[in-house]
Amino acid sequence: MEALLKNVKFSYGDELILDVPEVCFFEGRVTALVGPNGSGKSTLLRLLAGLESPHSGHVLIGRRPSPPAREYVAYAFQEAVFLSGSLHANLDLGLRLRGLPSSERGLRIEEAANACGVDHLLDRPANRLSGGEAQRANLARALSLRAPLTLLDEPLSGFDEEGRRQMLEELPGLLRRFAGTTVLVTHDRNEALHLATDLVLLHRGRIRAAGPKREVFSNPSDPESASFLGYTILQTEDGLVGISPGAFQAGTGDFTVSLEVEEVIDLVDRVEVVGWAAGQRIAVNFPPDSSLPSAGEQVIVSAPTGMVMSFTDPVSKTVDSLSRAPVA
Template identity: 40%
Template sequence: MSRVDVANVTKKFGHATALDDVSITFEDGGFFALLGPSGSGKTTLLRTIAGFYFPESGTIRIGEQNVEKVPVEKRDIGMMFQNYALFPNMTVADNVGFGLRVRKVPAAEEKRRIAEALELVQLGHLADRRPSQLSGGQRQRVALARAIVTNPRVLLLDEPLSALDKTLRVDMQIELKRIQREIGITTIFVTHDQEEALTLSDRIGILKDGRIVQAGPPREVYDRPVDAFAAGFLGEANWLPEAALPGLALPGAAAGRRFATRPEMLSISAQAPGEGRNAVKGRLLQRVFAGAMATCLVDVAGTQWKLVARDRDIPELPGGGEVWLSWDPSDTLAVPA
């Protein structure tokens, strides 16, 4: 278990800059999500930490060791791949034991540690199966057991859950979190699924165009995005049009700022709300019922706003009619344009 320090790392592929002067620290034992759209450099950052790529400049430290010139074989990391990358020619036990055999661990200890790792992911009974005989979720657990069996200094996950269907994904998220806590390993994981990032991690880093836009605890990033991209990428943002700004109470107002609200901060009504709340007028486009929750799409001066609330909290509203959206002024997001 070690902390990972990435400092001023730049990585280029030909003329394209994949990582542009990236500095970020991954605390010991933390669960860190790297979040960004495709092409943002999140996978490149992960693979650079893993040692598949060597940066053009900058330093990477795992624990006390500078590793930016150490190849992946010697970095002592555990990695899980998007498609699990299990060896089809080996049994589950041999897959898990691969890293141990490479390290020439004595046979008895190898056997014990394979059993332990499989027990941790609750697959002890499938040790003799082939990967082709396993379900998606089971493969995923084997891949996880294989990645942690060598007690690596850091665990790297490359979109580990994206190949699973939704129900299984939620189960695996809980499972992954439990195992990570249990062994306390520094974990860095790449995802484009913001919900997954929020659920799993205790810190999030948002990337865009090879740069870290913002890094911090999920709640902080969600509540106080540093710019429009972060606000729009993690969670959804309803942007206030220029024309609607006069008359609203906007904390943090300054020149060149844009303002937004989160869909769940809004309430909707047919009449103008009382004093002390910010309100904008709009036209109800659609109301989508989804069981416990409902979503309303409202046209506010030409921009489409979204509201999410408990269905029972939304009053009966005439479709296509005028509505008011209101929110507490302190819930306003203010970001540099």
């Protein structure tokens, strides 16, 4: 099911929170809404869920105006909230409210709980689950609904490092199995790249870039978007340039800068040299067997031309609509 926002404006009082000329979330795709805190990501998700109404414009879910019919949307909030009672009763509630027969509900609960690894917790009081268990249960509840549009707000928050790593591996498979079109919110670039097929980059309530992730990632429209995507932004004589994450290497090359070394961190398989170049703090990976600089030393680092982009006119590159032809 496709979801579309057209000419949507949303404010709290006089403060404009979201201003979206047009964005489409395509059927069957997993779109990550990314951007810094306060950029309007969660508000956009709430608009899609019908929990907020736009002050102007339209939100269309499957070509019908919002609020969506109850069976169209599943939503996992960032904080796992449960009613009193067992986890089974909590998973059952949404299915019951959607009018599913008992046998179908039991099957769906079993499948989603198994897939999310919470089947052994079904008889436990939901409000007494640990942080990681509660997040898995939260996801199981949303996925058990098998809604055409699944909305996930920071699905990997609340996990410890190991749980997060596991969930990052499991989630794409879970979404393929249980979810249709998926929109997820994250402020973590790596999470977004790992989980999503498309990216929508929000900044101060406006869409700065939208499209298939490779396209958005390789063509950031402005320095702020590029910076959020992990690019190193440097001021040069020719203006602002952005260097792709991980592009810098030791030695001379197409785009060369002098780095004043601040610290050298031994990460066993590689050495990270952190320093300052053109007023920016950057980190460059050195091979562990290379001769390493010391703090305070100047070293030459470079990036290939193909991984350096220029921002001569950042404002004109702001993107307000998502291409309707996703790249597979």
